[in-house]
């Protein structure tokens with residue numbers, strides 16, 4: 410899985426998938442949850458087909474979506490793009506269960522941290538195998554250990570989602586933006602210089 414913060418183009422297609430968003434920058438950055446929502450166009454080559462679909466952010470996921478165009482079956486869930494859940498600055502592809510939630514530097518830091526502590530403090534994606542969480546045997550003690558590790562991953566995922574909302578809202582506020590912001594404008598407004606990732610992660614881990 411690769412990441413991009415440049416405009417999506419025809420070359421910019423999802424690995425292992427015949428469909429890809431064409432223009433994610435039509436999306437809006439939600440000022441409430443930090444998610445991305447709005448219309449976007451997907452296409453596939455064989456046979457050629459374009460899909461006009463609507464991506465929802467967590468705020469709008471529960472409302473009625475009758476009459477909406479179905480997403481291509483190559484997507485595991487209806488999300489084509491998201492922002493890095495740790496720094497909120499980088500646009501990432503989404504929609505497959507193996508998609509990574511973090512940009513390169515954030516993913517490296519998260520992996521190092523998880524390895525150092527031997528548990529999932531900062532999840533890099535939704536799949537337990539991405540964190541080497543595997544049930545070793547059907548013995549009750551192994552099942553208990555596996556279940557406890559899964560539960561920790563779930564609560565770390567909730568914390569990371571809450572952190573993403575916070576960090577995206579901070580970036581919106583820093584740019585004096587009130588309300589939802591067009592994605593392209595948001596990406597243009599993100600400072601070029603890299604953030605202090607260590608400070609960012611320290612703040613994230615200290616946030617309940």
Ligand SMILES: [Zn+2]
Nearest residue numbers: 439442466468
């Ligand atoms: Zn939202």
Ligand SMILES: [Zn+2]
Nearest residue numbers: 493496512515
């Ligand atoms: Zn990041």
